[in-house]
Amino acid sequence: MNLLEIQHRMLDAVMQPLTPGEQMQPRARDGKSMREVAAEFIKPNDRLSSFERLEIYNRQYWFRVLASLDEDFPGLRAIIGQRRFDALCKAYLVDCPSQSFTLRNLGSRLESWLRSHPEWIQPRASLALDMVRLEWAEIEAFDGAAEPVLTPGDALASEQDPQFSLQPYLQLIKLRYPVDDLLVAIRKDSSEAGMASNAVSERRKQTRVRKVARQKPQAVYLVVHRVEYSVYFKRLEPEAFTFLKALREGKTLSDAVVLAFQRSDVHESNLLGIVQNWFENWSTLGWFCRPKSANQESISSSERQP
Amino acid sequence: MPANAFNGFTDFGVGIGLRVPHYQHILSEKPVVSWFEIISENYMIDGGRPLHVLEQILERYRVVQHGVSMYFGSPEPVNREHLKKLKALVRRTQTPWLTDHLCWGSVDGTYSHDLLPMPYTFEAARHTAQKIREVRDFLEIPIAVENVSSYAEFHVSEMTEWEFLTEVVESADCGILLDVNNIYVSSRNHNFDPDDYVDGVPAERVAQIHIAGHSKFEKYILDTHDYPVIDPVWTLYARAVELGGRTATLLEWDDNIPSFAEVHNEALKANRFIPEMAVAS
Numbered sequence: 001m002n003l004l005e006i007q008h009r010m011l012d013a014v015m016q017p018l019t020p021g022e023q024m025q026p027r028a029r030d031g032k033s034m035r036e037v038a039a040e041f042i043k044p045n046d047r048l049s050s051f052e053r054l055e056i057y058n059r060q061y062w063f064r065v066l067a068s069l070d071e072d073f074p075g076l077r078a079i080i081g082q083r084r085f086d087a088l089c090k091a092y093l094v095d096c097p098s099q100s101f102t103l104r105n106l107g108s109r110l111e112s113w114l115r116s117h118p119e120w121i122q123p124r125a126s127l128a129l130d131m132v133r134l135e136w137a138e139i140e141a142f143d144g145a146a147e148p149v150l151t152p153g154d155a156l157a158s159e160q161d162p163q164f165s166l167q168p169y170l171q172l173i174k175l176r177y178p179v180d181d182l183l184v185a186i187r188k189d190s191s192e193a194g195m196a197s198n199a200v201s202e203r204r205k206q207t208r209v210r211k212v213a214r215q216k217p218q219a220v221y222l223v224v225h226r227v228e229y230s231v232y233f234k235r236l237e238p239e240a241f242t243f244l245k246a247l248r249e250g251k252t253l254s255d256a257v258v259l260a261f262q263r264s265d266v267h268e269s270n271l272l273g274i275v276q277n278w279f280e281n282w283s284t285l286g287w288f289c290r291p292k293s294a295n296q297e298s299i300s301s302s303e304r305q306p
Numbered sequence: 307m308p309a310n311a312f313n314g315f316t317d318f319g320v321g322i323g324l325r326v327p328h329y330q331h332i333l334s335e336k337p338v339v340s341w342f343e344i345i346s347e348n349y350m351i352d353g354g355r356p357l358h359v360l361e362q363i364l365e366r367y368r369v370v371q372h373g374v375s376m377y378f379g380s381p382e383p384v385n386r387e388h389l390k391k392l393k394a395l396v397r398r399t400q401t402p403w404l405t406d407h408l409c410w411g412s413v414d415g416t417y418s419h420d421l422l423p424m425p426y427t428f429e430a431a432r433h434t435a436q437k438i439r440e441v442r443d444f445l446e447i448p449i450a451v452e453n454v455s456s457y458a459e460f461h462v463s464e465m466t467e468w469e470f471l472t473e474v475v476e477s478a479d480c481g482i483l484l485d486v487n488n489i490y491v492s493s494r495n496h497n498f499d500p501d502d503y504v505d506g507v508p509a510e511r512v513a514q515i516h517i518a519g520h521s522k523f524e525k526y527i528l529d530t531h532d533y534p535v536i537d538p539v540w541t542l543y544a545r546a547v548e549l550g551g552r553t554a555t556l557l558e559w560d561d562n563i564p565s566f567a568e569v570h571n572e573a574l575k576a577n578r579f580i581p582e583m584a585v586a587s
Contacts, residue, residue, distance in 0.1 A: 001462055003430045004381050004413075010422065011413045043459045045497060047525040053458040056526065061418055098417040101375035101388055102347050145352035169353060229355035 006041050013037060014057045015097060017090050022062075024055035065093055068103045072139060073110070074190065075131040075183040078205045079124055079213075088120040104143070107136060124213050130175045134183060134224070134233075137171035141224040141231050144169030147289035154290060161252045165291045171224035172245055176217040180233040182208060225285060234285075239264050240278055244287075312448045312481025312513035314402030318368065318554035320576045322569055325559070329359050331566040339570065341368040343556045344399070347375050350391045364399060370514070370554070371401040372483075375417070378437045378451065379410035379424045389444050396445055403448040403513055405483040408434065408474060423456035426463035426470035435477035442480060450481030450513035455491040455520075455529035467492065468506035481513035484550075486542040487535065487558075491520050491527045500542055509550035517543055517576060518558040532561035534572050544579040552580045 001009075013034065016025050028037045038050035045053075069089045070077065077085040095117075096109045111132045114121055121128035145168040185208050189201045221241035223234045236244070239260045246256035257275060266274065282288065309315040321341035324332075331337070342363060349360050363369060373392070396404065409421040424430050442449045453471055465473065475482055484507065486500075493500035517540075519533030535543075535557070547553060557573035 003379075003425060003427065003433060006425055006460060006462065007381055007410055007413050007422075011416065011418060014418055014420070014422075015416075041460055041462070043461055045459075045495075050458075052525075056457040056528075057420060057422065061420055064419055098419060099415055101385075101417065102350070103419055104351075143351040143354035143356060146354075226354065229358050 001041055009037065009041060010054070010057070013054055014061045015094075016058065017094060018059060018062050022059060024051065024058045062090075065098070065103070065106060066090070068106050069093075069110075072107050073132065073135050075135050075179060075186055076121075076128055078182075078186045079128050079131055079209050080121060081206075084120070091117070091120065104139065107132075107139070111136060124209075126217060127177045127179065127209075127213050130177050130179045131183065133173055134175065134179050134222070137173050137224040138231050141169050141171045141226055144171075146226075146286075149286045150283070150288040150290055161254050163250060163252050163291070164247045165289050166244065166248050167225075167287055167289050169226055170244075170248075170287055172241065172248065173222050173224065174241065175220040175222055177212055177215065178220055179212070180220065180222055180235070182212050184233075223287075225287065227285065239266070239274075243275070243278065244282075310481070310510065310513065312403060312450050312511055313554055314448055316402045316554070317552075318370070318402075318514075319552075320555045320557075320573050321368075321370070322557050322573045323372075323559065324363060324369070325563055327563050328566040328569070333359070333362055335566075336366060337566065337570065339367060341370060341554070343370050343372045343558075346371045346373040346392060346395055346404075349395055349399075350388075360399070369399045369401060370556075371396065371399055371404045372452075372556075373404065373406035374421070375411070375419075376406035376441060377411040378406065378408060378441070379422075379430060379434045380412045381410075381433075382412065382415065384437055384440050384444075386444075389441065393445050396447060401447065403450055403481065404445060405450045405452055405514060407454050408451040408471060409454045421454045423454060423458060423460075424470065425460035426465045426467060428464060428473070431470060431473040431477060435474050438474070438478035438480050442478070448481055448513065449478075450483040450511075451475065451478075452483035452485050452516065453488050453492075454485075455488040455495075455527075457495055457526055457528075459496055466498070466502075466506070467496075468503045471507055475508065475511050480511075482507060482511045483514045483516060484512045484546055484553075485516035485518070486546055487516065487518040487520060487539050488529060490536075490539045490542055491529045494527045500538075501545060504542055504545045504549065509546075512546065512550045512553055514554045514556060515543065515546055516556055516558055517573075530561055531558045535575070540575070540579065543576065547579050552582065 013028065016029060019025055024034060026034055028034050035051045038054040042050040042053050044050045066086065066089055080088065092110060092113050096113055098106055111129065114129060114132060118125045147165070147167060186205050189204045192201065219238065221236045221238055223236060223244070225232055225234060243256050243260035246259045251259065257271060261271060309317050319340035321339060321343055324342040324344045344360065349356055351357065407421045409424060411418045411420055411422050424434065438449055438451060451474065453467065471482065486504070489500045489503045493503065517535050518531045519535055521528045521530040521532065555576045557569065559569045563569065
């Protein structure tokens, strides 16, 4: 058996889900006895059979990847419950094993996978999908790129109808449930679990989830952003959200204003004041950045300096 | 032999791993630490707090990069995009040398996120050495490969683990990150004498040493990095230093992480085994 054959066989066995008792499956995916499969390439020793040695890796794999998703998606876990969450994660990882060098990206395909497997999140599918989108947005916002903040001195402002670039880490998501508040509350319950019992904390979470799930869906326009390297949620008016989405899509200022207010009953005479207010507020939060091309120009010119 | 080509001719002392629970203490108290080891992958990101913290650390401390995902033994060719990101980080940290594991962990782009053991064959050694050379040539800094803890052995193996390690590092002309805890763990799991391992590797290629704690189970030992270093591992460390001289040493503590002071004090015990440091203290 050559190197590649061993690696294929071992990875296949390692990534096969564990039994409910967290042991290695007795059968490989092709129906062969796992004891025979293991014995073909792994030596036993005086304490462990080939199967048991391979099982150590099998268990470590699943404990590691499940712990990673458990850490990244506490909101989804609270909505569907720990047992169902564990089963969902196993099914997801069988269909979507990691394709990245980092566990940070393990949940990157969870939302799209859930959309094609809604049975895992029924009857709270919309709520659960909202939560997954929020939790993934939080991951992206935490370590996304930040470009130099746009300053009043930047030439861009003097253009007649400028485009504005938003910080790459900024995440704009439209939700149907107030999962931002729910996630904050769930985290608080978890951090207070040390003081109360885990059972009390879990009951509290379930009550919160039920309360939100009973609400009539209503649009929540949310920005997931960073202040001093910590991630925060900020709700916006629908017009403001549409405006930011338009800017992110590369629309000019005037086009973004038109899009933002096309279905709004705000009087035209108030538009300038509203938009100015947005700019002041968002500039304070550092949401606007210099366009990448401007940064590159700036770098090139500084490199040219003697 | 404190400095050699495989650690960039540096003379680093005893360091510890840079871990999140210690960020605040390090940044506010600015403790005296010879150097920090960082996990490269934690900083191969586009922005945010981890990079901000790293910048502050780099202002005061020397940093060496340690990777967990290069998978020199995996069948895929080296991923150039990954290497570009890694090289950007290397430039940022100015790490004098870079370490990763002598293992595999992925096949056809699917990742196990584990450090899976190599079959000790000449075919595997050739394949692995070729990838190490390619990475070193791209990154343009010395590479040292770390022996991993293992729980399985393969029928096809043609040599001992230390012979395989020697075969790989000599073919690749790279250094060794000698993890004496991993040697101990594997020696118990596979019934070999750990002294044979330490004596068997080319000491002149040892760029760095890792020490750590582990967890003992009924039938095997797991490399968990969640306990202090046990005496038999210190004994192996003493032997490694005796053979190779004072070498950059790093304590790994990755789970149930105690206070910074506790981790640092545990690491500094290494100085007891270095004659010139023992006299000085």
